[in-house]
Amino acid sequence: MVFLSSLIVGVVQLMKVLGRFNRARAARLTLPHFTCQTPLFMPVGTQGTIKGLTTDQLEEIGCQIILGNTYHLELRPGSQLIDDLGGLHKFMNWKRALLTDSGGFQMVSLLHLADITEEGVTFQSPVDGKPMLLTPEESIHIQNNIGADIIMALDDVVKTTITGPRIEEAMYRTLRWIDRCIAAHKKPDVQNLFGIVQGGLDPVLRDICVKGLVERNLPGYAIGGLAGGEDKDSFWRVVAQCTAGLPEDKPRYVMGVGYPLDIVVCSALGADMYDCVYPTRTARFGTALVPEGVLKLKQNAMATDERPIDPTCPCMVCKNYTRAYLHCLVTKDAMGSQLLSYHNLSFMMRLSRDLHMSILEGRFPEFVRGFLRMQVCLVP
Numbered sequence: 564m565v566f567l568s569s570l571i572v573g574v575v576q577l578m579k580v581l582g583r584f585n586r587a588r589a590a591r592l593t594l595p596h597f598t599c600q601t602p603l604f605m606p607v608g609t610q611g612t613i614k615g616l617t618t619d620q621l622e623e624i625g626c627q628i629i630l631g632n633t634y635h636l637e638l639r640p641g642s643q644l645i646d647d648l649g650g651l652h653k654f655m656n657w658k659r660a661l662l663t664d665s666g667g668f669q670m671v672s673l674l675h676l677a678d679i680t681e682e683g684v685t686f687q688s689p690v691d692g693k694p695m696l697l698t699p700e701e702s703i704h705i706q707n708n709i710g711a712d713i714i715m716a717l718d719d720v721v722k723t724t725i726t727g728p729r730i731e732e733a734m735y736r737t738l739r740w741i742d743r744c745i746a747a748h749k750k751p752d753v754q755n756l757f758g759i760v761q762g763g764l765d766p767v768l769r770d771i772c773v774k775g776l777v778e779r780n781l782p783g784y785a786i787g788g789l790a791g792g793e794d795k796d797s798f799w800r801v802v803a804q805c806t807a808g809l810p811e812d813k814p815r816y817v818m819g820v821g822y823p824l825d826i827v828v829c830s831a832l833g834a835d836m837y838d839c840v841y842p843t844r845t846a847r848f849g850t851a852l853v854p855e856g857v858l859k860l861k862q863n864a865m866a867t868d869e870r871p872i873d874p875t876c877p878c879m880v881c882k883n884y885t886r887a888y889l890h891c892l893v894t895k896d897a898m899g900s901q902l903l904s905y906h907n908l909s910f911m912m913r914l915s916r917d918l919h920m921s922i923l924e925g926r927f928p929e930f931v932r933g934f935l936r937m938q939v940c941l942v943p
């Protein structure tokens with residue numbers, strides 16, 4: 564009885580939609596460690612850190628939730644040690660929300676020798692080369708140890724560019740695995756388990772998966788298997804179809820997305836949450852995100868440019884440093900990628916806030932038009 568009532572509290576109170584414009588929503592997401600606003604961008608902190616930034620700095624730029632990679636955390640330092648030391652929040656000194664992925668995607672994408680069977684994902688340990696097996700039960704066990712506010716079901720991931728019976732097999736297996744994840748989940752009162760919609764680019768398979776997951780009445784749902792090389796029209800069509808079939812009162816998370824433009828479009832289609840390594844990865848290559856698109860700090864023209872990265876950006880980097888100074892640092896000194904990561908994540912947080920406020924204030928179409936006009940006209 565205690566278990567049931569706590570489960571219901573976790574499910575019912577998680578999301579409150581505060582405003583809408585057509586399909587776009589601005590919502591409040593009440594997670595165990597922090598109350599977030601959607602649309603919500605999650606930076607990826609592979610091993611409990613966003614490279615080069617302190618947790619104080621992440622709070623300063625308005626970061627509400629960080630994604631931790633279960634696969635990397637299990638390899639080092641190990642989920643048992645994280646649990647023994649009080650969970651990942653305490654371990655990394657992060658008081659706000661956390662989400663962990665299932666670990667499956669990393670294995671399939673990073674390890675050539677990963678093999679998927681009904682039991683789970685078999686892979687060769689990068690530490691000692693021995694065969695290892697990640698089952699739905701093991702993924703949930705590890706994520707229970709890590710202690711994130713949102714945990715993800717283990718799914719059978721296939722690239723959208725693959726066609727044929729493998730897509731159907733993966734979708735049905737994802738549905739079978741969700742029941743094993745639900746049964747294995749030991750902390751439904753403090754950790755919200757999200758299911759993942761698979762089905763490639765096939766609308767019939769996506770529909771079966773959406774319906775199957777919605778029947779399980781999960782706290783939230785993710786749209787998976789996208790951002791893998793499919794064309795934009797197919798990508799947006801799948802997002803639009805899935806958001807239309809998912810419950811109005813539950814968060815919808817588009818995994819591995821994305822570029823600022825993708826986030827704006829997916830929010831218009833009714834999605835709420837996103838994660839992507841792009842802002843921090845591109846920072847390490849010397850590229851800054853600006854309203855016009857991107858600014859490449861390595862270019863010779865930057866060497867004498869006294870302006871900040873983005874004169875309209877209120878972040879610490881834009882207040883204090885010139886493009887000329889950053890030009891000297893980028894790709895040569897760790898400080899360069901730290902400062903650019905700080906600015907790029909500030910840009911994404913500002914975009915999330917702007918989306919939220921424009922929906923709440925009934926000026927979402929104007930915001931989207933303004934955003935698109937800047938991006939389309941001024942990108943070189």
Ligand SMILES: [Zn+2]
Pocket residue numbers: 872873876877878879880881882906909
């Ligand atoms: Zn800035």
